[in-house]
Amino acid sequence: MKIRGYYGLLGLIFSGLIFTAADGEVRLPAIIGDNMVLQTGPQAAIWGWADPGEKVAVRGGWGDPGKEQVWKTTADEKGKWIVRIDTPHTHGPYTITVSGKNTIKINNVLIGEVWVCSGQSNMEWVVQNSDNAEQEIAAANYPQIRLFKVEKKVADDPQEDCKGQWVICSPETVPPFSAVAYFFGRELYQKLGVPVGLINTSWGGTPAEAWTKMEILKSDPDYQPILERFKQAVATYPQAMKKYEEAVAKWKEEVKKAQAEKKPVPHRPWEPLGPGHSHSPAGLYNGMIAPLIPFSIRGAIWYQGESNVGRAYQYRKLFPAMIRNWRDDWGQGDFTFLFVQIAPWRMYSDNGSFSELQESQLLTLKSVKNTGMVVTTDIGNLDDIHPHNKQDVGKRLALWALSVAYGKAGVYSGPIYKSMQGEGNKIRLYFDHAVDGLVNRGGPLTFFTIAGEDKNFVRAQAVIDGKTVVVSSEQVPHPVAVRFAWTKDAEPNLFNKDGLPASPFRTDDWPGVTSGKN
Numbered sequence: 001m002k003i004r005g006y007y008g009l010l011g012l013i014f015s016g017l018i019f020t021a022a023d024g025e026v027r028l029p030a031i032i033g034d035n036m037v038l039q040t041g042p043q044a045a046i047w048g049w050a051d052p053g054e055k056v057a058v059r060g061g062w063g064d065p066g067k068e069q070v071w072k073t074t075a076d077e078k079g080k081w082i083v084r085i086d087t088p089h090t091h092g093p094y095t096i097t098v099s100g101k102n103t104i105k106i107n108n109v110l111i112g113e114v115w116v117c118s119g120q121s122n123m124e125w126v127v128q129n130s131d132n133a134e135q136e137i138a139a140a141n142y143p144q145i146r147l148f149k150v151e152k153k154v155a156d157d158p159q160e161d162c163k164g165q166w167v168i169c170s171p172e173t174v175p176p177f178s179a180v181a182y183f184f185g186r187e188l189y190q191k192l193g194v195p196v197g198l199i200n201t202s203w204g205g206t207p208a209e210a211w212t213k214m215e216i217l218k219s220d221p222d223y224q225p226i227l228e229r230f231k232q233a234v235a236t237y238p239q240a241m242k243k244y245e246e247a248v249a250k251w252k253e254e255v256k257k258a259q260a261e262k263k264p265v266p267h268r269p270w271e272p273l274g275p276g277h278s279h280s281p282a283g284l285y286n287g288m289i290a291p292l293i294p295f296s297i298r299g300a301i302w303y304q305g306e307s308n309v310g311r312a313y314q315y316r317k318l319f320p321a322m323i324r325n326w327r328d329d330w331g332q333g334d335f336t337f338l339f340v341q342i343a344p345w346r347m348y349s350d351n352g353s354f355s356e357l358q359e360s361q362l363l364t365l366k367s368v369k370n371t372g373m374v375v376t377t378d379i380g381n382l383d384d385i386h387p388h389n390k391q392d393v394g395k396r397l398a399l400w401a402l403s404v405a406y407g408k409a410g411v412y413s414g415p416i417y418k419s420m421q422g423e424g425n426k427i428r429l430y431f432d433h434a435v436d437g438l439v440n441r442g443g444p445l446t447f448f449t450i451a452g453e454d455k456n457f458v459r460a461q462a463v464i465d466g467k468t469v470v471v472s473s474e475q476v477p478h479p480v481a482v483r484f485a486w487t488k489d490a491e492p493n494l495f496n497k498d499g500l501p502a503s504p505f506r507t508d509d510w511p512g513v514t515s516g517k518n
Contacts, residue, residue, distance in 0.1 A: 036109055055074050095109065110146065121306075146169065305357050377492055415431040
């Protein structure tokens with residue numbers, strides 16, 4: 001399926017203007033520029049465009065004068081060129097010079113750790129709207145942390161470049177930046193003592209399929225309903241837009257009335273799916289991920305899932321497929337991919353679909369190597385899908401990064417369900433990440449349910465026994481299954497002794513409410 005919308009056409013025209021104006025000169029993508037952080041180690045990618053056949057030299061500004069390292073290449077028949085350089089062991093700052101028919105100097109370059117930070121609104125959520133914003137902003141003087149924000153863009157085809165620029169982290173630059181990304185990067189910087197580069201490419205309210213390339217979506221029958229829905233939406237877009245514009249006009253009148261009567265303002269109508277919409281399958285991969293490749297990175301952090309709750313079973317496949325897609329296209333092997341399990345929120349439409357999405361994320365943790373998952377059941381907000389405590393989210397992501405990506409010793413995860421054992425009228429649960437034992441905070445353990453063969457779950461009593469939990473109920477003499485925190489408003493109190501919460505889980509595999517929903 002190839003759909004060329006109005007916005008896609010404008011993008012092509014605009015791109016053509018850029019390339020025509022720059023024809024004949026060496027050019028670099030936006031991600032390569034002043035103040036950037038280059039990933040430490042060998043084979044950091046520097047690339048761009050020039051005339052076909054033009055010779056290009058990249059000179060690293062390290063080493064003795066006159067003895068700097070130089071990498072040379074020739075632009076191919078399409079004018080593209082790339083070199084992969086070995087970065088120095090020291091952090092800089094350095095100047096990198098790119099020469100062809102013209103010369104470009106890239107100034108104030110640091111060598112350190114680079115992470116892509118992506119997802120929907122909880123990743124996009126900015127520092128200035130988070131807890132203790134005033135104090136956090138005033139203290140954000142970290143010249144060795146660098147920030148790059150990708151401008152939002154939907155595209156029909158993979159783009160070669162994006163809009164954005166590297167800036168030095170400061171009280172002036174950090175307020176509109178992703179809070180989760182910043183607090184994650186700050187923790188890494190404080191623990192590792194090396195420069196950190198953060199690339200924020202996120203868009204609120206977006207589903208995982210928008211961040212996945214079209215070839216992946218076309219390759220699996222389970223994703224065909226996604227493509228068909230979009231195809232139908234494009235076909236009916238003119239009529240839908242007319243209804244939307246009428247709804248917006250009515251909404252504006254309702255807003256005026258509500259304001260005059262000092263009543264709550266109604267929500268703006270949702271814009272219909274169609275060309276240029278942020279839900280477009282592959283649209284954000286094309287516009288906001290592809291332009292970053294092959295910039296060398298250590299890994300990625302991801303906070304998304306709320307927009308896929310209604311299709312949680314599908315997410316079991318889609319999310320791992322998206323991770324593989326990114327890893328394959330980056331060509332850096334199975335780089336570290338860390339994600340946040342969505343937080344409880346009482347306004348989800350039902351308990352089952354929300355819990356099944358959390359379960360899909362847990363299954364991804366267990367099945368996809370070099371991944372990590374942050375649990376947020378204790379730091380969410382039941383009345384707000386956007387919890388303002390992003391500091392702890394960033395810190396917990398950093399714990400995973402320090403272990404998975406950097407091999408540092410220490411506890412980095414709360415208890416993860418491993419197995420169960422029936423013991424008469426009780427079930428004993430075993431956990432990973434409970435080496436020093438389990439604890440309950442604030443009274444008896446909460447949010448455990450138990451069921452027999454009838455699949456009727458009832459509230460259960462649960463007690464900690466060393467590194468295990470024993471679950472039972474007088475109503476279920478012959479239990480076969482246990483569920484924990486299997487509800488949209490669960491804020492349970494099971495932790496390990498290091499203060500990290502247990503992930504919600506179930507021991508059964510009975511069909512869920514989103515089974516078969518694609």
